[in-house]
Amino acid sequence: MSEINPQDPQRPQPAAASVPASGWAIELEKINKRFGPVHANKDIDLKIERGTIHGIVGENGAGKSTLMSILYGFYTADSGTIRVNGEVHAITDSRHALALGIGMVHQHFMLVDNFSVLENVILGAEDSGLLKPSLDRARKELDRLETEYDLEVNPDAIVEDISVGQQQRVEILKALYRGAETLILDEPTGVLTPKEADDLFRVLETLRAQGKTVILITHKLREIMAITDNVSVMRQGEMVATVKTAETSPEQLAELMVGRRVLLRIDKGEAHPGKTLLEVQNLVVADDLGIVRVKDVSFSVRAGEIVGIAGVSGNGQSELLESVTGMRDQRSGNVVLNGNPLSLKGDDGAARARAAGLAHVPEDRQRMGLVTSFSEWENSILGYHETPTYGTGPLLDIAAAKREAAERIKTFDVRPADINLKGSLFSGGNQQKIVLAREMERNPDVLVVGQPTRGVDIGAIEFIHNQIIKMRDAGKAILLVSVELDEIRSLADRILVMFDGQIVGEADPATATEGELGLMMAGVTDRKAAE
Amino acid sequence: MDMGAILSILDATLRLSTPLLLACLAGLYSERAGIFDIGLEGKMLAAAFAAAAVAAVSGSAWIGLMAGMAVSVMTACLQGVAAITLKGNQLIAGVAINMLAAGLTTFLGQQWFHQGGRTPALGPDGRFGAIQLPFAAELSGVPILGPIYADLISGHYLLVYIAFAMVAVTAYVLYRTRFGLRLRAVGENPKAVDTAGISVNKLRFQAVLITGLLCGLAGAYFSIAQGSGFGNNMTAGKGYIALAALIFAKWKPVPAMFTCLLFGFLDALQIRLQSAELFGIEVPVQAIQALPYVLTVVLLAGFIGKAVGPKAGGVPYTKER
Numbered sequence: 001m002s003e004i005n006p007q008d009p010q011r012p013q014p015a016a017a018s019v020p021a022s023g024w025a026i027e028l029e030k031i032n033k034r035f036g037p038v039h040a041n042k043d044i045d046l047k048i049e050r051g052t053i054h055g056i057v058g059e060n061g062a063g064k065s066t067l068m069s070i071l072y073g074f075y076t077a078d079s080g081t082i083r084v085n086g087e088v089h090a091i092t093d094s095r096h097a098l099a100l101g102i103g104m105v106h107q108h109f110m111l112v113d114n115f116s117v118l119e120n121v122i123l124g125a126e127d128s129g130l131l132k133p134s135l136d137r138a139r140k141e142l143d144r145l146e147t148e149y150d151l152e153v154n155p156d157a158i159v160e161d162i163s164v165g166q167q168q169r170v171e172i173l174k175a176l177y178r179g180a181e182t183l184i185l186d187e188p189t190g191v192l193t194p195k196e197a198d199d200l201f202r203v204l205e206t207l208r209a210q211g212k213t214v215i216l217i218t219h220k221l222r223e224i225m226a227i228t229d230n231v232s233v234m235r236q237g238e239m240v241a242t243v244k245t246a247e248t249s250p251e252q253l254a255e256l257m258v259g260r261r262v263l264l265r266i267d268k269g270e271a272h273p274g275k276t277l278l279e280v281q282n283l284v285v286a287d288d289l290g291i292v293r294v295k296d297v298s299f300s301v302r303a304g305e306i307v308g309i310a311g312v313s314g315n316g317q318s319e320l321l322e323s324v325t326g327m328r329d330q331r332s333g334n335v336v337l338n339g340n341p342l343s344l345k346g347d348d349g350a351a352r353a354r355a356a357g358l359a360h361v362p363e364d365r366q367r368m369g370l371v372t373s374f375s376e377w378e379n380s381i382l383g384y385h386e387t388p389t390y391g392t393g394p395l396l397d398i399a400a401a402k403r404e405a406a407e408r409i410k411t412f413d414v415r416p417a418d419i420n421l422k423g424s425l426f427s428g429g430n431q432q433k434i435v436l437a438r439e440m441e442r443n444p445d446v447l448v449v450g451q452p453t454r455g456v457d458i459g460a461i462e463f464i465h466n467q468i469i470k471m472r473d474a475g476k477a478i479l480l481v482s483v484e485l486d487e488i489r490s491l492a493d494r495i496l497v498m499f500d501g502q503i504v505g506e507a508d509p510a511t512a513t514e515g516e517l518g519l520m521m522a523g524v525t526d527r528k529a530a531e
Numbered sequence: 532m533d534m535g536a537i538l539s540i541l542d543a544t545l546r547l548s549t550p551l552l553l554a555c556l557a558g559l560y561s562e563r564a565g566i567f568d569i570g571l572e573g574k575m576l577a578a579a580f581a582a583a584a585v586a587a588v589s590g591s592a593w594i595g596l597m598a599g600m601a602v603s604v605m606t607a608c609l610q611g612v613a614a615i616t617l618k619g620n621q622l623i624a625g626v627a628i629n630m631l632a633a634g635l636t637t638f639l640g641q642q643w644f645h646q647g648g649r650t651p652a653l654g655p656d657g658r659f660g661a662i663q664l665p666f667a668a669e670l671s672g673v674p675i676l677g678p679i680y681a682d683l684i685s686g687h688y689l690l691v692y693i694a695f696a697m698v699a700v701t702a703y704v705l706y707r708t709r710f711g712l713r714l715r716a717v718g719e720n721p722k723a724v725d726t727a728g729i730s731v732n733k734l735r736f737q738a739v740l741i742t743g744l745l746c747g748l749a750g751a752y753f754s755i756a757q758g759s760g761f762g763n764n765m766t767a768g769k770g771y772i773a774l775a776a777l778i779f780a781k782w783k784p785v786p787a788m789f790t791c792l793l794f795g796f797l798d799a800l801q802i803r804l805q806s807a808e809l810f811g812i813e814v815p816v817q818a819i820q821a822l823p824y825v826l827t828v829v830l831l832a833g834f835i836g837k838a839v840g841p842k843a844g845g846v847p848y849t850k851e852r
Binding site: 072073074075093094095096098104106108110111112113114115119120122123124125126128129130131132134 | 706707708709710711712713715716719720722723724725726727728729842850
């Protein structure tokens, strides 16, 4: 493949310069939007062909969501024109966008949790002051949409009781009920299991077959390659390219997104495992409702190796992680660190685990890893704030903490490199780097990492993976839990598959195929019998 | 205890639970829309004063009622501007209303009427009288049902009937109308409402105005129906009890009615039990008077379980980046 410099004027030409046969559904011209000092969208031009699936990729903060929010009328552009079906419209609010046939499925669903599916569908699109006629019409209409687009969902179910995948269908149904011809989906697969994502793609293909236009915002290149017709790339508020999907490659798109060459495969050497550092013995853990989620699990992690735990989300991985790191009491069993049994029971279990040399990068960085309203330097000492480095008396040595934070922000390339910035103002990838820096720089013996790259953009993923491998090569034991099978396969030296609270199999990432692992993740363990 | 005594306690229960119920339903509208309203007390107090003052001057209970409602709605508007438009803290906006009402009613009362903050005693035209329902006298002879109809159901102020009718109206509005659906939605997930193309702030303002109207009714009840004139701090914390009742009822209209009846019953019992003897010793009046409040605490702490209110309650809505 030839090298492409994204700054080069000779970058890939727009996919279709002339008007396509089906016409443009949406044309954006010179769209600008500023939020204070941040220029979120700079002179954006974008044309979407009717009846296609058009992908928009870009790293977090590239301006994709802002652009779509402008199209959906949630924000108003500072300047620029929007054409819908060839006519110029100044979209003032969401109601206006809906009237023009533009519907949006937001990344965080806009559903009322304690309403029924039907109530959610009619909210804002009621026919009259009384609800009954609207509800009756919606019930009939949903019935039709369900069969037409294969979008089955129980209209009387309460939204909080149905799965995330089903909730997303409700969002799609909401848009279709309002007569959407163009459907915008913002990071739709971030919250879905692989099976749910496949189902979603089937629905999108049906929509396309019925002549609807779909705009898919994502940062997962695999999805772009699998389903879109055209793809536009955004970087730092600018539209850098629009190409036909068939004429591009993941490598090229990654390079356009990041602005430099990115290695999509992880470059790692052979593992040299030493002595056992972390040992989990017959662990039994229950969740908040008292249901046993981890059923008699035993395994060990040696120095200089990465053990990956694969599995479909919700099979006990979260409870296992929380228990090993002292956040959740185990019913029975032991966690042995470096030969010494860890006493993890009680509210300060996590603190004792840390003191013993077990660092933890939690699955949910915003809820467990950071206090998002704290500044960067405050976040960088969370959980370690009582170490003597930051003062021994009742007062905190703020200067020392800030000094350390300033060093770490540089080594981990956190952007922007501002230790006084609030945690919530960093992008997902940079938030994760803050957590990683905090946990890794204490030189722990064991690192437990949950979902290290969930919601993290490509450039940061590469960095985070390299850091984890560096830790392994420094002789640390690493326990990695991820629902991204690709990530487990490329990072781990040994894969344990978890299903229904048990370790159902072990695999060598060098030889195991995706199919074999998939079967184990679904609880089919015939493979052992076959051996 | 004979039938007459029971009926008289129940009769008092209806009378005492009426302002609670009106205030509770008032709170229901704004809280369901996502605005915590600790200012029910202040709005009621302001309305009670305005109703009594205007009724005293004009000599008409109806004009007094209108004035009470108008003042309560204006107070609600003030609170709305602070908590919705200016995105201020809802708790503080409510507390400010309470303090303002407590101070201003006493001050104006003294300035205008020179009776130590009280308004002049109202004549029969200045306050609402009891309404005799049709055939009450004729039917009172019928065993059991007759006295229940004649003594318990008939013979209350108009506002008592309005309060209980409002329960049905509120339930209907909340669950059967477009406005109700949107109201419930905006308290749970205002973003969902915004993306559906409905103005969050407008909806919340409508809710707050309804709260103002109902608080006006509740306040007027104190001074120109139950009482005949305004006295200092005459609402006596009923606004807070109404708020407690709302939580106890999990923000639902029909349970709200039963909770208010329960609190009203405790209050009625308290009046009845004054001078009662326990094991030959007279129970101090203060202890009996404290009973409803003690029970409120016990009920809220012990029996309510987990009360999950409207999810977006207390948070001003801002379109975020």
